[in-house]
Amino acid sequence: MDFYQGRVLRIDLSKGTTAVEPLNMEWAQLYVGGKGLLLRYLWDEVPPKLDPWSPDAPIILMTGPFAGTTVTTASRLVVGAKSPVTGILNDSYVGGSFAPELKFAGYDAVIIKGKAAKPTVVTIKDDVVAFVPADNYWGMMTSAVEAALRADFDANAKVLSIGPAGEKKVPWACLSTDQYHKAGRAGHGALMGDKNLKAIAVRGTGTVSVGDPKAFLELLYKIHTDYVLTDDNLWAHEEGTPVLVDVVNGGGAIPTRNWSAGQFEGADKINSEAFQKIRIKKRACFQCSISCRNFHETTFAGETVRGEGPEYETIALCGANCGIDDIGALMKFNELCDELGLDTMSSGSVTALAMDLTEKGIHDFGLHFGEAESYVQVPALVASREGIGAELALGARALAAKYGHPELAMQVKNLEIPGYDPRGSFGSAISYATSDRGGCHMRAFPPGDELAAGTMPADTMEGKVEQVIAGDSANGFIGQNFSSIKFSGIWCDFWAVTPEQIALMLAPLFGHEFSEAEVMTIGERIWNLARLFNLREGVEKDDLPKKLYASEGAFSEGPSAGKAVGEVVFRESLAKYKTLRGWDENGVPSEAKLAELGVDVRL
Ligand code: SF4
Numbered sequence: 001m002d003f004y005q006g007r008v009l010r011i012d013l014s015k016g017t018t019a020v021e022p023l024n025m026e027w028a029q030l031y032v033g034g035k036g037l038l039l040r041y042l043w044d045e046v047p048p049k050l051d052p053w054s055p056d057a058p059i060i061l062m063t064g065p066f067a068g069t070t071v072t073t074a075s076r077l078v079v080g081a082k083s084p085v086t087g088i089l090n091d092s093y094v095g096g097s098f099a100p101e102l103k104f105a106g107y108d109a110v111i112i113k114g115k116a117a118k119p120t121v122v123t124i125k126d127d128v129v130a131f132v133p134a135d136n137y138w139g140m141m142t143s144a145v146e147a148a149l150r151a152d153f154d155a156n157a158k159v160l161s162i163g164p165a166g167e168k169k170v171p172w173a174c175l176s177t178d179q180y181h182k183a184g185r186a187g188h189g190a191l192m193g194d195k196n197l198k199a200i201a202v203r204g205t206g207t208v209s210v211g212d213p214k215a216f217l218e219l220l221y222k223i224h225t226d227y228v229l230t231d232d233n234l235w236a237h238e239e240g241t242p243v244l245v246d247v248v249n250g251g252g253a254i255p256t257r258n259w260s261a262g263q264f265e266g267a268d269k270i271n272s273e274a275f276q277k278i279r280i281k282k283r284a285c286f287q288c289s290i291s292c293r294n295f296h297e298t299t300f301a302g303e304t305v306r307g308e309g310p311e312y313e314t315i316a317l318c319g320a321n322c323g324i325d326d327i328g329a330l331m332k333f334n335e336l337c338d339e340l341g342l343d344t345m346s347s348g349s350v351t352a353l354a355m356d357l358t359e360k361g362i363h364d365f366g367l368h369f370g371e372a373e374s375y376v377q378v379p380a381l382v383a384s385r386e387g388i389g390a391e392l393a394l395g396a397r398a399l400a401a402k403y404g405h406p407e408l409a410m411q412v413k414n415l416e417i418p419g420y421d422p423r424g425s426f427g428s429a430i431s432y433a434t435s436d437r438g439g440c441h442m443r444a445f446p447p448g449d450e451l452a453a454g455t456m457p458a459d460t461m462e463g464k465v466e467q468v469i470a471g472d473s474a475n476g477f478i479g480q481n482f483s484s485i486k487f488s489g490i491w492c493d494f495w496a497v498t499p500e501q502i503a504l505m506l507a508p509l510f511g512h513e514f515s516e517a518e519v520m521t522i523g524e525r526i527w528n529l530a531r532l533f534n535l536r537e538g539v540e541k542d543d544l545p546k547k548l549y550a551s552e553g554a555f556s557e558g559p560s561a562g563k564a565v566g567e568v569v570f571r572e573s574l575a576k577y578k579t580l581r582g583w584d585e586n587g588v589p590s591e592a593k594l595a596e597l598g599v600d601v602r603l
Pocket of ligand 1: 236283285290291292492495
């Protein structure tokens with residue numbers, strides 16, 4: 001079989017058994033791989049309304065068809081489950097080198113169910129899968145468990161692990177691989193901890209077939225020279241995501257002191273220029289010619305801090321949103337989150353909320369905006385659920401509600417939102433509200449055109465709903481349909497690949513030519529499948545914290561002063577979104593739309 005290995009590994013942690021079954025190629029034809037194929041498996045593997053904490057609830061690791069080949073940026077992994085935080089889909093993407101190693105071991109996907117009686121590590125070496133007691137590894141930081149498993153199992157193993165935060169089931173515990181790469185957001189780390197699964201270590205000695213290697217390499221040469229190594233992608237290599245700090249801050253959209261301002265006066269101390277001064281090397285994921293990763297070194301409290309990142313979201317939410325402009329403190333906070341296995345976006349949001357509650361005199365957490373010493377204590381307290389960490393680990397929505405101020409929690413469907421304030425990026429209001437995994441910027445990205453390229457005004461909803469649904473990188477900002485096929489490839493967010501280029505790469509995969517329209521149809525099919533899954537599981541209504549769109553929430557100063565989507569326009573835009581999608585007023589896709597798209601399941 002070309003590209004796919006055609007095999008799925010099933011792991012039952014309760015029984016300590018494994019099985020291998022054929023990959024469902026009919027589903028692969030419909031949903032490609034990555035996000036799409038993950039969703040199709042989740043539909044069948046998650047019984048409707050199943051408690052996400054049930055031992056029967058699966059965690060699925062899914063590769064893309066190009067993982068392990070030389071297709072640039074496409075060796076990523078998606079981890080999927082029904083989230084215990086949002087109650088809906090959580091598909092979380094991670095780079096590094098785990099996905100290609102899994103393909104080399106002979107698997108496209110791994111479906112993990114059950115719950116081990118004791119802490120366990122699963123090792124995979126080609127066809128040999130073993131359950132190893134994790135007594136020696138439980139409690140280890142993420143970098144330590146990777147190193148230990150390479151020493152104990154295989155020096156070339158790739159490891160996907162949880163840190164202490166996952167062991168304690170912190171809602172935003174994440175998975176870690178290659179030390180600095182995280183599958184974050186809504187609770188995969190907590191689920192893995194609940195299953196008593198500390199890590200999966202994989203070593204593969206096989207290859208991935210690409211059919212006609214000469215033709216495939218000729219295609220990739222053209223793609224590399226014409227579409228990858230171009231000015232459009234230079235920003236990612238030269239600066240990486242920190243380039244967004246000045247862009248978003250300049251537009252009045254950087255969350256500042258728990259979303260009380262859109263511009264941070266200390267931004268020049270934590271922007272791309274500041275990070276370039278402490279950058280010591282560049283790094284890349286497996287087979288990525290863009291190489292966006294920045295490795296930094298600085299000091300905090302007299303000690304050296306070294307590591308990859310932080311990325312923009314971390315800078316915005318753990319920096320500006322906490323009032324922190326000390327680059328060493330920010331690096332330290334990021335390092336602690338990485339080691340403990342905590343999603344930095346939620347960590348920053350909840351820390352900022354606790355600072356806000358303290359400064360408003362609602363409850364004293366001993367945390368203050370801009371105060372670095374107490375701030376860097378937070379990750380360890382949250383990961384251990386000790387001291388103030390026990391309450392912070394509730395997450396933003398529950399913490400704010402506990403103290404009678406739900407309006408201070410910036411979340412959508414119980415997922416803390418990313419670092420682009422809709423008051424300075426109107427399109428983000430609709431993209432956050434309608435995202436298929438709660439507050440997320442990776443399904444549609446209005447700030448790309450509103451703030452970075454400046455090709456669409458940021459302070460209007462004109463044309464935004466259409467773009468949020470169907471935009472693509474050749475024609476305005478990325479929208480949900482396009483991101484769905486892009487994340488099924490799985491091509492990295494940071495390559496500005498277009499539908500035309502995806503069509504070229506899908507042709508050798510499926511053995512026939514693809515049009516751009518067909519590429520977008522696959523994306524729309526996948527987005528509607530996600531909607532069906534979320535409806536079946538009981539998704540909350542699409543909404544946004546009111547202060548981010550209502551007129552009374554507008555800032556009084558800064559570049560976005562006086563600007564707000566407005567309640568009427570926001571509600572009209574949500575209604576328009578459903579109409580354009582072919583969904584009814586409750587957001588249920590029509591039979592005609594599902595049939596037109598070829599979605600093969602029904603509610
Ligand atoms: S662009 Fe960056 S994050 Fe994406 S695959 Fe390449 S190195 Fe990894």
